[in-house]
Amino acid sequence: MRVFDRLLALVLGLAAIALAVVIITEVVRTALGMQPWLVHLDTVTAYLTMRTWQDLPVRLALGGLTAAGFLLLGSQLWPRRRRFTRLAPVTNGIDSVAVRTSLRNAR
Secondary structure (H helix, E strand, C coil), X not given: CHXXXXXXXXXXXXXXXXXXXXXXXXXXHHHCCCCCCCCCHHHHHHHHHCCCCCCHHHHHXXXXXXXXXXXXXXXXXXCCCCCEEEECCCCCCCCEEEEHHHHHHCC
């Protein structure tokens, strides 16, 4: 599960970085009076102002974001295997634990 968490975090992080770079680039180009690079802001603004909450693209975007949020939440709430193993106490009142990987490597 740890590999899944890391892979999911990597993919979502890279997507967020790519989106941020595109948005920042477009805003700077617009502020400098240059032509759009990838996204024509006037077209996007016109498209978004014509949409309501009842339209299919809006509902699909909401469903995708909700699913991604629940996937992230579920991946963090899913119980993981314990990393430590309790050892039999040698002295009363003192708990001993060992990391599972050290026990596996000691064989």
